[in-house]
Amino acid sequence: MRPVCNYSFALLLLLLPACAAVTSTHKGGADPAVAGSASATGMTRNGDRADGTTVMLPRGAAAHLTAEAERYQAAGDYIAAAASLERAMRIEPGNPWLSLAMARLRLVEGAPGQAEMLARRALSRAAGDRILTNRCWELVAQARQAGGDKAGALEAARMADQHQ
């Protein structure tokens, strides 16, 4: 469980540059630079692409709050971590990375059922993003494992492998 939590923020940072070509889901981000790069890659506003579209990572305030939540979570203050993540969700509603971060928190809190649901919700918005899909299925696998569903965990792990 732990490594995943610790990696997630590093992962966010790593993926940040890869997000330039991402569709805008926030009005504040509808600046010419982003719009320009989106059209340069031949994507539409809503960016349906079969070949592994990346889903935008939280940015700015939401990214800061996600990092803050990670720190609270590492320190064992799960309530504060959840509060920070909810703030991030209000700033960037519908961002599946935030649902996934909340799923991770629920898993360490010992609520695997909620963890799986949140990961599934993130999956429903993964829109063909391989990395996000992979992380979501990994988390579903861990949550099922924690919930005692061994067969389900194997199945989810297989799904994760398919999106390496």
Added chain:
Amino acid sequence: MVTRRRSKAPGKKALLRKKKTRKNTSRKTPAQKKPLKKRVSGKTSASRKKSKKKRVRRRTGRRAARRPTRSAGGWRRKLLQRVGVVFAVLIAGTLLYGFYLDAGIRNAFVGQPWERPARVFAQPVELYAGRNLQAQELQQYLHQLGYDRVAQPSQPGEFATTGMVVRLITRSWGAGSRAAAPVAVEVRFADGTIKELRDGRGAPLPVIQLEPQLVGSIIPASGQDRVVIGADQVPGLLREALVAVEDRRFFQHHGLDPRGIARAAWVNLRAGNISQGGSTITQQLIKSHFLDNRRTWRRKYAEALMAVALDARMPKERILLAYINEIYLGQDGRRAIHGFDLASRFYFGRSLPQLEIQDIALLVGLVRGPSFYDPRRHPQRALQRRNDVLGILAAGGVISAEAATRAAGQPLGVTRQGQRNNGNYPAFLSVVTGQLLREYDRDDLTSTGLSIYTTLNVMLQNDIEQIIRRALDGLDVPDMPSSADVQAAAVVVVPETGDLAAIVGGRNPGFDGFNRAVTMRRPIGSLIKPFVFLAALSTGQLELDTLLSNERLSVPLDTGDTWEPDNYSQQYGGEVPAYRALAESLNLPTVRVGLQVGVKNVITILKQLGLQRDIPGYPALFLGAAELAPLEVAQLFSSLSTRGFVTPVRAVKEVVDADGVPLSRYPLTVSRGVNEVAAYQVIANLQLAVSHGTGRGLQKRLHEYLEVAGKTGTTNDYRDSWFAGFSGDVAGVVWLGTDDNSPTGLTGARGALPVWADIMARAATVPLDTRAPSGIQKYAVYYDSAGPAASCAHGVLIPLRADSHRPEGLRCDGNQ
């Protein structure tokens, strides 16, 4: 989550109970207050009876004594003796009674003697670079929070504006480990957004939360509402002004002021009426806190004794502070405004330390008669009284004569009643109370000083109330003489977190009455159709391009009757693709889908999406005969918008006790309602309703950037006009209709749709995410026939299940 929360609840209640028992020994609880009151008056009448009996016996004794002694000197001595005895008995009785009353007040003002209503706070406003916000909006909100505009902010609660830059110092709030300290912030605006956020030293700030606005309280049955403050929050001027005006010798006397009484009597005699009272501040405090308002000698007697006892027991400063927190200063419907801090918020929309000289003078003047001098109802009288008080203050040397003159020249400065900064959000508060009463006793809510942190988006709420007022005033209603009787309800939720962001229960949102958004149930009409289709799609009984008959049909009912539904357009015949039936809200194909999937399955879908209530299962359900409240409709569309993942709508996030200890949290929870592929299909279909169907009217009203999905609803004879839908970040429901259910002539598209559009233009910032989940393939078809389009750029894209193989179709997954 739910079970976890439940298991927490007993602990919290136990805690409250524990607190109460602790209070039993250390302080007087509200519950004890009443028995005490009773005891005071009960004892008084008992002792009176006793003393009456004594007097009767004494008189007979005196007459008996007169007969044997005839000598003048002996008679006088005996009389003196008797009188002495009588006085001794009276003094002893008074002392005993005094001791008794003293026992009652001994711990009266230790700790918290008041019922402290739960305080309800809105969602804190977040400031961050990129947020859509105008400098003007922020200023307005800071005013609402009671921030002072100054040239150079130097302390918490102050702000300054220069051009497109707002500088402010936030106030501290919260308690415990998550307390937020004051921060100096510089906010730079450009093009309607926050461009930059920096701290006092110029370093970039990622995000800052302003303190949450107090939006109301849950008051006890007594109607007493108050904000209890500490000595450090009382302005020195208020303290001095109260003494100067109400009780000049407060710091010299011992609870009673015979000189004051004499002076008052003299003044009243000269004036020929009662213009001055002789009660000391201590007496007024006793009277207000312990005694009823009847002007009886018995009450006066008890009041005097208790005042002396209280004065002996408590330092003057504490008595004054208790007075400042206790006293009645106004009425807001059934809510009684007690204490100077709440009065300050009630009349001026500011907290006590922020008041000017003339404001304090007005409040001090109100003590004598909050109703008589009501500055809203009798502004002239109140102004006169305020300036009289200013005169007294100047004469007593509390303020300079110049200051008094300057202050007397100021306007009254009270806010309009029902204005937002009075914390007047009855519709939202009723939802909060409803949610809390499932776990808390009403007494706990009204008396233990809880802080309740909610999801209310105050800025949005204010704007939506205005939008609705404007829309109703300008409404053209075909079937009615005027739009004056048209009512409205609106709900906005954040589906991702389940936050109830804003709720309007009628055209007069400040009125604490019938909350149409929650209590009113109306047939939802065509708003049901997406869920009929969802039931059929999720069970694999339908595809979006399935052709459906649009011929008339009659449905045999269990009652023996037959039901013959109509199309709204009265046009029948032929076949239409399923997506057109939903987008154009055709009744006959919908009924066919419903009959195929079955009433039970439709109800199951509604329940899976968060509907709590049982609804009757007859075929008219397919056309929306089910009666639901707007809030329930909002839950359904919210769950649909998150692709079938249900997050229950919540108004309360956290409850914290008076000491800052969290009692319960309501974290966001997610459950899986329906298959996300089917949910996605219905969402896409509701986008079609906006681009090609009954929701077309939205196109000219919303920015093309803001992709939304939505559905109209109209009921028989145009009694109800609905619109419900969502963007990528919020879901909203609007209802228009009348309270007596008379027809307005408004369809959903004509009545509710424009209002919904205005609300979404304000509330929504994120377009709908139209990227498909796995398991979906998109095909380009010609809208009318569902036949394959010539290219992906022609026709419309219809999402079909990946297993619905279309060899002849044109797959266009990469484009929109």
